[in-house]
Structures are given as C-alpha cells and as structure tokens.
Amino acid sequence: MAKTSTESSYTARHLSVLEGLEAVRKRPGMYIGSTDSRGLMHCLWEIIDNAVDESLEGHGDAIEVVLHPDGSVEVRDNGRGIPVDEVTALGLSGVEVVFTKLHAGGKFGGGSYASSGGLHGVGASVVNALSARLDVEVDRGGQTYAMSFHRGEPGVFDDSGSADPESAFAPFTNHSELRKVGKVKRGVTGTRVRYWADRQIFPASAVFSYDELITRARQTSFLVPGLQLTVRDERRMPGTPGEHGPVEEVFRHDGGIVDFVDFVAADGAVTDTWRLSGQGTFSETVQQLDGQGHLRPVDVERTCQVEVALRWGIGYETEVRSFVNIIATPKGGTHLAGFEAGLLKSVRKQIDANARRLKMTGKNGKERIEKDDVMAGLTAVVTVRLPEPQFEGQTKEVLGTAPVRSIVTRVVDTELTNLLTSSKRAEKAQSAMVLEKVVGEMRARIAARTHKEISRRKNALETSTLPAKLADCRSDDVDRSELFIVEGDSALGTAKLARQSDFQALLPIRGKILNVQKASLADMLKNAECASIIQVIGAGSGRSFDLDSVRYGKVVLMTDADVDGAHIRTLLLTLFFRYMRPLVEAGRVFAAVPPLHRVEVVAQGKRKGEVSYTYSEVELTRLLSKLERSGRRYKEPIQRYKGLGEMDADQLAETTMDPAHRTLRKITMTDVEDAEMVFDLLMGNDVAPRKDFIIAGAGELDRNRIDA
Missing domain, CATH: 3.30.230.10 (Ribosomal Protein S5; domain 2)
Structure with missing residues (x-):
C-alpha cells in the first residue's frame, strides 16, 4: 500500500521546466565544469575567446584583460563589436540576444566566422547568468552602446560614482533598452565586457589566477600571430606579482607556432x-x-x-x-x-x-x-x-x-x-x-626489454653479464644495498678495503665521462663508462627506464673534494638527470662528502690524543680556534686531502662510507624547469650564456682559495 501511495503522489505537477538562464544557475557544473577557481577561470576564457575569434577573422589586433581591485574582470577588444541592430524574430537587440539567450551567436554556419573557438553559443550567456553584474559596451557605427545585467536579467543599476554589483537594480519590464552613452570616431569599433562573478555560485575561495591568465595569454599570442594581448592586475593580492602595485604584461609573437615550439x-x-x-x-x-x-x-x-x-x-x-x-x-x-x-x-x-x-x-x-x-x-x-x-x-x-x-x-x-x-x-x-x-x-627500448628479462640480482655464477670492474655486494636486498660510483682506480683499491661488502658495491669510472647534455643518444650508448653505469643499475635508460628494476637502493657518487671531482660529479648528475631521472626524483641518488682536512690533536696529561676531520675551510678555522682557546696543541702541517686515494681504508670508512658516521647529500629536484635551465646553461651546446654566467660570477671569486 505504501508503494502505491508513493507512486500516485508522483504526478506531472512535480516536473519542472527551467526556462532561459535558470538552467545555468541551477546546474552550473554542466556548463563550466565546476564552481571553484577552475570554473571561474573557464568563464573568463569564454569572454576572452570571443574577442580572439574576432582577431582570427582579421577584425582586431588588440585585446586587454584587466583584473580590477573590486574583484571584477574586464575584457576589451577592437573587433567589429557585437551587433546592435534588432534580431527580428525576437524583437531584441543583438547585444541582449548574445548575453541572455542560450545557443545564440554568429557561429552556427551563418558565414560570420570561418573558424572560431566558440561553437555552442552559450559562452557569453553562461557568464552573464553566473555574474552578480555584467556591463557591456559596444563601439559601432560612430556610437557607444551600453547595457547592464543582474544575474542574467537586463536592467539598470542605480550607480552613484563607480559601478557596484550591490547597487539598486531595476529590471526592464515592458521592453529592453540598449542605451547610447557616447560617440566615437568613424571606423572605431570594439567591445568591452566587465563582470562580477556571483558569490552565490562561486565561493569566496575561488579567485582569478594571474599565472594561469599569463600562461593562456602567452599561448594565444603564439597561436594568433600579430595579436597583442595585454594583461593588467590591479588587485594587489598577496602572493601575486602585483602585490605591491599594478603589474602589466604584454604578449605579441609574429612568428606564430614556430616561436611557440622554441619557447616550450x-x-x-x-x-x-x-x-x-x-x-x-x-x-x-x-x-x-x-x-x-x-x-x-x-x-x-x-x-x-x-x-x-x-x-x-x-x-x-x-x-x-x-x-x-x-x-x-x-x-x-x-x-x-x-x-x-x-x-x-x-x-x-x-x-x-x-x-x-x-x-x-x-x-x-x-x-x-x-x-x-x-x-x-x-x-x-x-x-x-x-x-x-x-x-x-x-x-x-x-x-x-x-x-x-x-x-x-x-x-x-x-x-x-x-x-x-x-x-x-x-x-x-x-x-x-x-x-x-x-x-x-x-x-x-630493446636493451631495456632485455634488462627486464634478466633478474634484478645475479648470483655468483651469473655475474658475467655485468662489467668485470664492478665489485658487487652479496646482499640481494635492494632497499639495503648501495652502489658507490668511485672516481679512479686508485680510490677503488682503498674503497674495496673500506666498504662493507655485504651491502656496498663499487663501480670505478675513469676520469670524466661523456657530457650527455651535448651528445646524442647513440653517442651516449656507445660510451663505455655511461653504458657500464646503465648496465650496472639495471633499469634501462630514457623513457624506458623502470624504477622497479633498479638493482640498488642508493646510488652514491664518491668523487674527490676538488674542482675535478666536482666536475665529474656534475657530469654524472647530468647523465642521471637526462636518462635516469625517476631515480633522482625518487631521492635515491646521493653525493658522498669526503673530508678536506685531518687534524691530529696531541695528547696532554690525562687527555688522549684524538683525530678530527673538517669538511670546509670555515669548519677548520673554527676547530683550530677552539683548540687554541682550550690550550691544546695539534700536529703541523695539517693534512689536506686532495683526493680519496690519499686516505687509508680506515679513514675512508670512518668519514665517507660507514653509515654510522658518514654524511651524504641527497640530490633533489624541487623545480624541474629550473633544473633543466641550469643543466642546459652549464652543460649544453650554447657557449655564450655559459661564458656570461662565468664572467658575472668572477667578482665573487677569492683567488686565495684556488688550489695551485
């Protein structure tokens, strides 16, 4: 009985038909995707795209977007201007039809636009429906016409001074009026649309993104050669480029998409x-x-x-x-x-x-x-x-x-x-x-596929597929194992005695490897040192790199603490950044930090002699001052390490390889684009920017710190 009652109570009177722009306000997500900042930006794109369509047809070459301090946004163009004459079938002006009627516009095959971004005729009307206030001005035929809307309804605001969406609003009753508010020179045309997003629809957290606007304006200037787009932010919002005052950027690219590719x-x-x-x-x-x-x-x-x-x-x-x-x-x-x-x-x-x-x-x-x-x-x-x-x-x-x-x-x-x-x-x-x-x-790709077919860890009988110079570890626990890439065979001998062979593997490289930022992929694969590193890590390279196939939990770059060592480390990082980037992004690449000095303190009385290591000139000066203040003596001359080969095994283990005492620097990628620029500047083919960089920093060089 209850079911029958429910069915009989659901009748035609429960069905509702949303007229005009009511559907947009009731279901805004259907038209703009969402009502957060993305939806707010989508509304702005609709107005900007209408202006760009005029430029695409050759009827305008300038668009200006202004973010006003009161939260409104204005788009100005010098196109033909929205038609102001009457649409006979509706008895309304072209301006009112465009901003109040869904699926109305000049892009339905009428010949006004050969190609355009707007297609469905809902862009301007949707923005109008979702705005607390929208003002439009059109320059056409020597006159300036104006019209205002409140949540999609045409009418008149009782403004005193500046425009305000909270001003008293009187909707048109019997007929609408497209006002003439001024005159312009003959031949001057264009449209200006300013609107305030309706906060009944959009939450206060939804704001216009200056960065997104700049990106879109730059992109459009590439796609429409000769079009000048100006973006001006007058909001003074904290955390934006215009925080301390109005900021303006202008974009124009006559080279079109060729310039776009060079930029990207x-x-x-x-x-x-x-x-x-x-x-x-x-x-x-x-x-x-x-x-x-x-x-x-x-x-x-x-x-x-x-x-x-x-x-x-x-x-x-x-x-x-x-x-x-x-x-x-x-x-x-x-x-x-x-x-x-x-x-x-x-x-x-x-x-x-x-x-x-x-x-x-x-x-x-x-x-x-x-x-x-x-x-x-x-x-x-x-x-x-x-x-x-x-x-x-x-x-x-x-x-x-x-x-x-x-x-x-x-x-x-x-x-x-x-x-x-x-x-x-x-x-x-x-x-x-x-x-x-x-x-x-x-x-x-074929090599990577071959690597995947081979198990991560080889046993003692199967190590012949790996480079002979690799001193592998015994453990098959990837998370625990470490691969030390060591500079030179001399350091390798000491490192073999210093390592914990259960989980620490060693791979020596001869001097400076190939600069892969300049070299082609084929040259990189032919290079013996690069090929050995890729083979030992066991996860392939480039787009086929498989992080799950990496044979070691940590990869440690262990080079001398001098200029050559820093250069070798940079070349290695270039290889990892260019061809094994996921390994760097996962935080599994480290740089060892060997000491620069060894200070042997002389025994005094009951105090035993001790050895201290320092890792910079500042740290050495601080240690020596501390010893002098406490009246303790140290042996001179102080040992200055110029390479890993000068250490004995115990010293290398204690300072650089033993997890209980060593210091490792994790290589991180906080900003990929900045990293790309730095690697290209320091290691790329273009020499002139690198020379300028060196000259610019020459003034900061302390000649006394040069090891000569």
Missing part, C-alpha cells in the same frame, strides 16, 4: 624548428536554419587548415600541444591521432630507405620502429582550423570530427617526407641525425 622546448636541438602546413576538404551533413526558422539537413563542404611546428631535441621527453581554432585540446582527439600517424608513417619510410646506412639490415632488421621511438625528444605544436568542429562537451578538451584525422595524416606525411628527403645541406644533415636518434631510441 627545454633541451638542446637536433633539428631546426620545422613548419608543416597544408589543408584538405571533407563533406558533412549539418542542420541549418532555413528562411522560416526551421532546421533542415544540408550537405556542406568543409575546409580544414593544418599547421604544425616541430623539432627534435637531444632528450627523450615528449612535449606535444594541440589546438583547434586556438582552443587547447589537452586530451587530444582526431587531429592529434592524425599527427602521430603521419609522423610515424613518414619516419618509417625514411628509415626503411636508409636501412643499410642505419645498420637496420642485421639482427635489428626484425624490429619495427614504434611511435614512442619517433616521439622521443620531440617538441611540437599541432593546430587545425575548421568551421564548426565537433567537441566532446562544452569544455572542448577532445576533438571528435572524424575526417580531420586523415587530412592531418596526409599533410604531415607529405610535408615531413619533403623535409627528410631534402637535398639542402642543412636539412639533409638534420634528417640524418633525426633518423639516427630514432633508431637509437629503438635500440635503447
């Missing part, structure tokens, strides 16, 4: 930045309004323009950014799939054509180049422009237009093949280096 790329270049461009057409059936306002299916021919900028670097990290009509598609889509397919197809053809030179005809001939081999070290920006692209949802993160894939594949395959087969000297040399790099990545 972090490693040394193997090739120049290449631009690939082309277009293709496809047909699709769309619904369009006829003269009576009814939707009718129409077959239309679309043109898809493709533009790609790419370059290969010496590293193995891949950075590919994709865009559709300047809208970022972080999750890819058909255009990105087409790019990867065209790239792989073109490179495979050239490797097959050069198989003999690349030594692909022997035992490696059965191996096939895979996508990851080609993508290693690649930095690329992929952009397509087409009318009415199909996205998955209003957030536009994935492109779904199917024909775009084949068009992009054909353009990339054709254009890249032309570059890889070019007879020009520079491009021919770069093409050869790219093919060698891809083949090197394939061989590194």
Whole structure:
C-alpha cells in the first residue's frame, strides 16, 4: 500500500521546466565544469575567446584583460563589436540576444566566422547568468552602446560614482533598452565586457589566477600571430606579482607556432624548428536554419587548415600541444591521432630507405620502429582550423570530427617526407641525425626489454653479464644495498678495503665521462663508462627506464673534494638527470662528502690524543680556534686531502662510507624547469650564456682559495 501511495503522489505537477538562464544557475557544473577557481577561470576564457575569434577573422589586433581591485574582470577588444541592430524574430537587440539567450551567436554556419573557438553559443550567456553584474559596451557605427545585467536579467543599476554589483537594480519590464552613452570616431569599433562573478555560485575561495591568465595569454599570442594581448592586475593580492602595485604584461609573437615550439622546448636541438602546413576538404551533413526558422539537413563542404611546428631535441621527453581554432585540446582527439600517424608513417619510410646506412639490415632488421621511438625528444605544436568542429562537451578538451584525422595524416606525411628527403645541406644533415636518434631510441627500448628479462640480482655464477670492474655486494636486498660510483682506480683499491661488502658495491669510472647534455643518444650508448653505469643499475635508460628494476637502493657518487671531482660529479648528475631521472626524483641518488682536512690533536696529561676531520675551510678555522682557546696543541702541517686515494681504508670508512658516521647529500629536484635551465646553461651546446654566467660570477671569486 505504501508503494502505491508513493507512486500516485508522483504526478506531472512535480516536473519542472527551467526556462532561459535558470538552467545555468541551477546546474552550473554542466556548463563550466565546476564552481571553484577552475570554473571561474573557464568563464573568463569564454569572454576572452570571443574577442580572439574576432582577431582570427582579421577584425582586431588588440585585446586587454584587466583584473580590477573590486574583484571584477574586464575584457576589451577592437573587433567589429557585437551587433546592435534588432534580431527580428525576437524583437531584441543583438547585444541582449548574445548575453541572455542560450545557443545564440554568429557561429552556427551563418558565414560570420570561418573558424572560431566558440561553437555552442552559450559562452557569453553562461557568464552573464553566473555574474552578480555584467556591463557591456559596444563601439559601432560612430556610437557607444551600453547595457547592464543582474544575474542574467537586463536592467539598470542605480550607480552613484563607480559601478557596484550591490547597487539598486531595476529590471526592464515592458521592453529592453540598449542605451547610447557616447560617440566615437568613424571606423572605431570594439567591445568591452566587465563582470562580477556571483558569490552565490562561486565561493569566496575561488579567485582569478594571474599565472594561469599569463600562461593562456602567452599561448594565444603564439597561436594568433600579430595579436597583442595585454594583461593588467590591479588587485594587489598577496602572493601575486602585483602585490605591491599594478603589474602589466604584454604578449605579441609574429612568428606564430614556430616561436611557440622554441619557447616550450627545454633541451638542446637536433633539428631546426620545422613548419608543416597544408589543408584538405571533407563533406558533412549539418542542420541549418532555413528562411522560416526551421532546421533542415544540408550537405556542406568543409575546409580544414593544418599547421604544425616541430623539432627534435637531444632528450627523450615528449612535449606535444594541440589546438583547434586556438582552443587547447589537452586530451587530444582526431587531429592529434592524425599527427602521430603521419609522423610515424613518414619516419618509417625514411628509415626503411636508409636501412643499410642505419645498420637496420642485421639482427635489428626484425624490429619495427614504434611511435614512442619517433616521439622521443620531440617538441611540437599541432593546430587545425575548421568551421564548426565537433567537441566532446562544452569544455572542448577532445576533438571528435572524424575526417580531420586523415587530412592531418596526409599533410604531415607529405610535408615531413619533403623535409627528410631534402637535398639542402642543412636539412639533409638534420634528417640524418633525426633518423639516427630514432633508431637509437629503438635500440635503447630493446636493451631495456632485455634488462627486464634478466633478474634484478645475479648470483655468483651469473655475474658475467655485468662489467668485470664492478665489485658487487652479496646482499640481494635492494632497499639495503648501495652502489658507490668511485672516481679512479686508485680510490677503488682503498674503497674495496673500506666498504662493507655485504651491502656496498663499487663501480670505478675513469676520469670524466661523456657530457650527455651535448651528445646524442647513440653517442651516449656507445660510451663505455655511461653504458657500464646503465648496465650496472639495471633499469634501462630514457623513457624506458623502470624504477622497479633498479638493482640498488642508493646510488652514491664518491668523487674527490676538488674542482675535478666536482666536475665529474656534475657530469654524472647530468647523465642521471637526462636518462635516469625517476631515480633522482625518487631521492635515491646521493653525493658522498669526503673530508678536506685531518687534524691530529696531541695528547696532554690525562687527555688522549684524538683525530678530527673538517669538511670546509670555515669548519677548520673554527676547530683550530677552539683548540687554541682550550690550550691544546695539534700536529703541523695539517693534512689536506686532495683526493680519496690519499686516505687509508680506515679513514675512508670512518668519514665517507660507514653509515654510522658518514654524511651524504641527497640530490633533489624541487623545480624541474629550473633544473633543466641550469643543466642546459652549464652543460649544453650554447657557449655564450655559459661564458656570461662565468664572467658575472668572477667578482665573487677569492683567488686565495684556488688550489695551485
């Protein structure tokens, strides 16, 4: 009976229909994703993208975004201005239609926009619905028109002085009014939109991110060459660049996506930045309004323009950014799939054509180049422009237009093949280096797979696969074991006597290893010292590095406490940072800290003689002063260690290797981008910045501290 009662009480009167912008306010997440700072920024992107669409059509070249102290944000552009004439079917001005009607705009196939970021006609109206106040001004036809809205409803605010969302508001009743508030010079056009986010929708913790805004403005300036974007922050918010006063940044990049790739790329270049461009057409059936306002299916021919900028670097990290009509598609889509397919197809053809030179005809001939081999070290920006692209949802993160894939594949395959087969000297040399790099990545992948097939720890009968110079430990407990990479054979002899062979392994290296920041992957793999280190650690290298396969819990770099030792340690860190970065990120790479001085205190009376070690000149001075104050004498001259080989086994064990007494410095990566810049500055191919760095720091050098 209770069930029947419940069913009968649920009737049609319980169903509600949300009219107009009510649906947006009731379910804002459906339109902007969330109501936190991400949703707040999404609203701002909608307004900015409308201005950018004007620039894409060649109707404007300047956009300004201002974050006001009262929490509002303003977007200004010099485009054509929103239409101010009346939409006959609705009896409303174009301005009011754009800001109050869902799915209304000039991007539904009417010919106003060949390609645009806005597609669904909900951007401006959604922002209006979620704003406590929105003011719009339009310069058009020699006049300035204005209109205000309160939570999506048009009306008039009773402002006294400055605009305020809390001012008394009178909504229009019988008819709306687009006010004329001034005049402008003939030919001057543009739109200004200022709005205050509604705190009934967005919590107080949701704020506009200056850093995100700067990143997006810079990105857009790359994608629309010639467009100048100005971002100004007047909020004086603590923790922002404008904390102590208004701050303004201006972006303009006439080089387009080629400049974008050069900006994004972090490693040394193997090739120049290449631009690939082309277009293709496809047909699709769309619904369009006829003269009576009814939707009718129409077959239309679309043109898809493709533009790609790419370059290969010496590293193995891949950075590919994709865009559709300047809208970022972080999750890819058909255009990105087409790019990867065209790239792989073109490179495979050239490797097959050069198989003999690349030594692909022997035992490696059965191996096939895979996508990851080609993508290693690649930095690329992929952009397509087409009318009415199909996205998955209003957030536009994935492109779904199917024909775009084949068009992009054909353009990339054709254009890249032309570059890889070019007879020009520079491009021919770069093409050869790219093919060698891809083949090197394939061989590194095969080697990594081979390493995985071998168990982590070899027993005494199976150690023949490891370098003969490795003095391995007996323990198979990875967490407890340690690998010491030792500078020179002389230090190795002492270290063998000083180590605890149960869990401490030793691998000697001869002097300074290859600088892998400058060298190619193939050169690194050919280098005996680099190959030995990678083989002993046992987890592969580059993108195929497997942290779970590392054979030791700690890797300790043990070099002399002098300039050469510091240089060797830097070269080793460059190898780990470039090809075994997960090991560094996991905090498993350390630098040993050997002492600089040995001070032997003379026995006096009942006091026994003792030995102290110091690790810096400051520490030595402090120790000697302490001894003098207490009236104790020490043997002179004080022993100054210039290398690990000068210590005997007991001294090395006590100061540097024994876990109970030693000091280790953990190598950390707090900021990957800064680390990339430092390694590239100190170890990269470009000499001029390194020279400037040395000259700039020359004034801080104390000549008396130079060991000569």
